[in-house]
Amino acid sequence: MAVRVGVVGVGMIGKEHLRRLQRLSGLCEVTAVSDADISAAQAMAVERPGVAVYPSGLDLIGARDVDAVLVTSKGSTHAEYVLAAIAARKPVFCEKPLATTQQDCQRIVDAEVACGRRLVQVGFMRRYDAAYQSLRKLVADGTIGRPLIFYSAHRNPSVPASYTSDMAIHDTAVHDIDVARWLLGDEVVGITVATPRRNSRGGTLRDPILIQMEMSEGAVANIEVSVNAAYGYDIRGEIVGETGVATLAESNPVVVKHNGNFCGHVPGDWRERFNPAFDREIEDWVRSVAGDSATGPSSWDGYAATVATGAALEAVTIRRRVSVTMAGRPNLYT
Ligand SMILES: NC(=O)c1ccc[n+]([C@@H]2O[C@H](COP(=O)([O-])OP(=O)(O)OC[C@H]3O[C@@H](n4cnc5c(N)ncnc54)[C@H](O)[C@@H]3O)[C@@H](O)[C@H]2O)c1
Structure with a gap:
């Protein structure tokens, strides 16, 4: 079954990754978007029938029609979303930086370790x-x-x-x-x-x-x-x-x-x-989510x-x- 992906943050790179995800039809489908600028999220959804707009990234992460999350909001917001995805046991791709402080990165590593399996991939393309x-x-x-x-x-x-x-x-x-x-x-x-x-x-x-x-x-x-x-x-x-x-x-x-x-x-x-590297990175992430085996750059790499x-x-x-x-x-x- 195709992985249902929700995208948090549809700015410059969010839009590019969204296009990449849509090229992987069969492997995944984008089912939800969210952005602090709600009109930006709505504009994405209008162009893509079947994509739901959520009022906040946290709502999107909790949504039933989202199996995995792609976080491309601004860096200072990453930690909150990645921690929420781990708490929901949903795989998450997070653009760099994983978080802007050592303490927040440590919290993410601790949460993932407590969960006992790798759920996070960081965007070191x-x-x-x-x-x-x-x-x-x-x-x-x-x-x-x-x-x-x-x-x-x-x-x-x-x-x-x-x-x-x-x-x-x-x-x-x-x-x-x-x-x-x-x-x-x-x-x-x-x-x-x-x-x-x-x-x-x-x-x-x-x-x-x-x-x-x-x-x-x-x-x-x-x-x-x-x-x-x-x-x-x-x-x-x-x-x-x-x-x-x-x-x-x-x-x-x-x-x-x-x-x-x-x-x-x-x-x-x-x-x-780096376009070909970005393409490979996103495809690898989707395949790893489908196969339940995260192999890309980890929370530890984001922390370090x-x-x-x-x-x-x-x-x-x-x-x-x-x-x-x-x-x-x-x-x-x-
Ligand atoms: N891997 C790379 O080479 C690479 C390249 C570009 C950007 N990035 C990273 O991607 C991230 C986004 O960069 P960008 O250039 O697309 O920035 P951007 O400013 O174009 O887009 C960020 C989006 O996040 C939204 N946003 C802000 N706060 C939010 C919140 N709390 N919840 C949800 N959405 C929120 C903004 O409204 C905006 O639409 C950054 O962390 C950046 O470092 C990585």
Whole structure:
């Protein structure tokens, strides 16, 4: 039977995931939507006969015609909805961040552990990107030896006026932090943030930044975030191992050589770069719900990422290294 999904938050990414769910007809059907802006939810439902509008996310989570929940409301609202879904024993996909504080993430982990099974998947879609998956396999296979350093660069051509300096850490670098943990198979134990000369294109924005993370087994991850890079959306990643180096290739499929030069296309934004990964991520989640076996990024991954972004925000404020202390990892997540 198709999984009946309710979507909480139909803003920018909520609409995109809704379209993805609708392309998976047969596997799932969207039966309900909700948004703090009720007219946005109603507009979604008008276009989709059979989709009910609920006055609040909590009403939607409790509804009989909802088997699983997709949370794409703004970050500060995630914890309440994820906890309600766990209490209702309904699988929930939550866009990043899992929650905005370490305490709320801990509450979610505790609730899921008490429930005894994985119900939560967090939207770290890079883990579904084919290039990152190849990079991880190379590390896991031992092809380049023990990993020593991970270099990551996250460059946006520009950001809207509403973007704040702290968002570079909790909204943007959070993806690089997650892939560092995932690629290296290790946890963050210390963070330092360097702030180079500001890019004048960003006005007063603290941009770029360099986050250096010490991992518990001794590797170091170096993350550059530049959000006024002008030339395009560029995601770079390289792992230096004891016997070799593995680098994400340029994402364009064709390189043109002409007049003594070579060039290729740089993606314009994150959608162009990661759309296939988002598609795979949502399909994987739906299949895991249908098969009752959550395998994607977990509450623990959401917790670890929020702890690390919290430490990075502290490090940039006090201009010193910050130690990262995490709770023990429950067996549910091993
Ligand atoms: N994985 C990624 O790369 C990625 C990309 C974009 C956004 N996101 C994440 O997705 C989430 C949503 O981002 P967005 O860009 O779509 O934002 P958005 O502002 O476009 O949409 C958020 C929606 O949530 C609604 N909302 C606010 N408070 C609510 C509440 N209490 N209950 C229900 N709905 C509420 C708003 O009315 C709005 O429609 C954020 O957490 C963001 O970090 C992840």
